Amino acid sequence: MSAPRDLVVELSGVNKWYGQHHALRDVSLGLAAGEKMVLCGPSGSGKSTLIRCINGLEAFQQGDLVVCGTRLDGTQESLGAVRRKAGMVFQNFNLFPHLTVLENLTLGAVYARFEPEHRAVERAHGLLARVQLTSQTFKFPGQLSGGQRQRVAIARALMLEPEVMLFDEPTSALDPEMVHEVLDVMEELARGGQSMIVVTHEMGFARTVADLVVFMDQGEIVEAAPPQSFFENPTTARAKAFIGQISHAT
Amino acid sequence: MGTLPRSFARPASSPPRRPPADARGVRAFAQAHLFQSPLAGLFTFLLGAVVIVALWHILRWSVVDAVWYAPDNGAACRTATGACWAVIVEKYRVILFGAYPYDQQWRGGLIVAIWLAWGAVSATRLLGVGTRLTGWALVFAASILLLGGGVAGLERVGTDLWGGLPLTFIIFGGTIAGGLPLAILLAIGRRSELPVVRLLCVATIEGVRGIPLLALLFFAALILPLFLPPQLTVDKLIRAEIGMIIFFAAYAAEVVRGGLQAMPEGQDEAAKALGLGYWLRMRKIILPQALAIVVPALFNDIIRAFKNTTFFSILGLFDVLGATKAALQDPNWVRYGTEGYLFVFLLYFIICSAMSLYGGSIERDNQRRVRRAT
Numbered sequence: 077m078s079a080p081r082d083l084v085v086e087l088s089g090v091n092k093w094y095g096q097h098h099a100l101r102d103v104s105l106g107l108a109a110g111e112k113m114v115l116c117g118p119s120g121s122g123k124s125t126l127i128r129c130i131n132g133l134e135a136f137q138q139g140d141l142v143v144c145g146t147r148l149d150g151t152q153e154s155l156g157a158v159r160r161k162a163g164m165v166f167q168n169f170n171l172f173p174h175l176t177v178l179e180n181l182t183l184g185a186v187y188a189r190f191e192p193e194h195r196a197v198e199r200a201h202g203l204l205a206r207v208q209l210t211s212q213t214f215k216f217p218g219q220l221s222g223g224q225r226q227r228v229a230i231a232r233a234l235m236l237e238p239e240v241m242l243f244d245e246p247t248s249a250l251d252p253e254m255v256h257e258v259l260d261v262m263e264e265l266a267r268g269g270q271s272m273i274v275v276t277h278e279m280g281f282a283r284t285v286a287d288l289v290v291f292m293d294q295g296e297i298v299e300a301a302p303p304q305s306f307f308e309n310p311t312t313a314r315a316k317a318f319i320g321q322i323s324h325a326t
Numbered sequence: 327m328g329t330l331p332r333s334f335a336r337p338a339s340s341p342p343r344r345p346p347a348d349a350r351g352v353r354a355f356a357q358a359h360l361f362q363s364p365l366a367g368l369f370t371f372l373l374g375a376v377v378i379v380a381l382w383h384i385l386r387w388s389v390v391d392a393v394w395y396a397p398d399n400g401a402a403c404r405t406a407t408g409a410c411w412a413v414i415v416e417k418y419r420v421i422l423f424g425a426y427p428y429d430q431q432w433r434g435g436l437i438v439a440i441w442l443a444w445g446a447v448s449a450t451r452l453l454g455v456g457t458r459l460t461g462w463a464l465v466f467a468a469s470i471l472l473l474g475g476g477v478a479g480l481e482r483v484g485t486d487l488w489g490g491l492p493l494t495f496i497i498f499g500g501t502i503a504g505g506l507p508l509a510i511l512l513a514i515g516r517r518s519e520l521p522v523v524r525l526l527c528v529a530t531i532e533g534v535r536g537i538p539l540l541a542l543l544f545f546a547a548l549i550l551p552l553f554l555p556p557q558l559t560v561d562k563l564i565r566a567e568i569g570m571i572i573f574f575a576a577y578a579a580e581v582v583r584g585g586l587q588a589m590p591e592g593q594d595e596a597a598k599a600l601g602l603g604y605w606l607r608m609r610k611i612i613l614p615q616a617l618a619i620v621v622p623a624l625f626n627d628i629i630r631a632f633k634n635t636t637f638f639s640i641l642g643l644f645d646v647l648g649a650t651k652a653a654l655q656d657p658n659w660v661r662y663g664t665e666g667y668l669f670v671f672l673l674y675f676i677i678c679s680a681m682s683l684y685g686g687s688i689e690r691d692n693q694r695r696v697r698r699a700t
Contacts, residue, residue: 133595133598133599159601160601162599163599164596166599168590168592170590170592170595172593172611172615174614174615174618184600184601184602187602187606188600188601188606189601232600236600
């Protein structure tokens, strides 16, 4: 089987160590344009490390990582190029508390993409409408609920017009009643054909949205399959145990 | 049949009410804070009596028995039992403007007026931070031009004749204008990943913090010229000012570093993920928040910098304190030093309190506006 040509993210043989700890072991995967990948696994399995490597927030020691045609080689140029094409959403939102919602959105466009301010503002208004936060445009992040903050964070990442969206446990810091408003936005994005990689414990989301579910444990990819077969017929013992624990919890 | 639990909770539906009368108002406050117990009541009375007696004595000395005007070299002061404020009336021009040419002292007065006016405008917060800072830069430049002269038909006045409150303001303004950017650079450099940069910054900060300000000023003003080639003459005021700037920067750098360290890692990461480069992240994301965090400590250093201007009197430069000392050399008034220094004390107290209040209001502003979005 030859790899498809239109990969937005491609990792081959990526290895990462934290000191002596081998955090990512020979990770190879490819995300095709327009497809959605869900990374799951127990905590400490390396899924967050992996997604952070894709955006250059973590360095890796071995292997090849190509995002939208740019090879991450540790240079500032490659980092800048990758980050302009990949939007990142964090578990803790990481909105800029000293800027208004609108300024949070336009900052990157104006200063990293050199977009004229009036155009950035126009696009920001459009995206805020899309995540249904028009009424919060001029508020500060501290005045918003957790769910609203995460939707702002998604809109902020979308301002990059990213070819791939990276979500690092986007709903883990939310109160249960706010999880849905964020997942709804993500599902809407997915329906629109946005390529994305999502690290999440929301198995319902994985079931309905993912094209491929990737199960990681101890820094390795243990199993990768479409959701139907992953949840119905996991082949490895570790994946079976994980699915058992997840379904017990819900 | 299940047995009912013996624990219970009773649902209620009551509209919100005001607290009972004995929990609010002056009476409740006095009861809670002044007369909590018989012993506390006794202390309240005793300390209250001490304060009242002390206040009465101070009031009698400083107002009731005071002499406000004493011609003939203070004749009226010699028989008075109260304060001799006449010394201020007599010497205020020297105290406020030092040895500056008498007929040009309106220039110094104008400088003081501009500073107070722009300070008041800044405190209202009607203008943006950028406008306020630009304004201060202009005020500072205008002060130097006004005091030095040589432009627009103003008579040139050498820095050796500068003195009093305008000089104090200029020393202070220069310290902050030069010291704060330097402090930020030192703080950033100390956290740099480049070992040489980090080492240089650590050495500067720790070296300067290890020597007294006085020694630093003496070195800059008096000893440094001995090592410099004679062609290279830098004004004594400027040399001392550089010493002040470095001293301020070393302390403020540690304060700023505290703010940088308090920043959650996620802020920098989020800015990185947007594709912003190092200096943009610093300027737009990290520094605005880090500086807001350290406003209280920073104002501590800024107020101290204002008081440190008094060290210049030891170098033969006549800031307010130096000018006061010179004014009190007059044999006719020499015995009224207490009043003279009290006046200067009051001057410093008012200015420093104003800065303290201003710092406090910025702090409250930040808290109101920047509630943490984790």
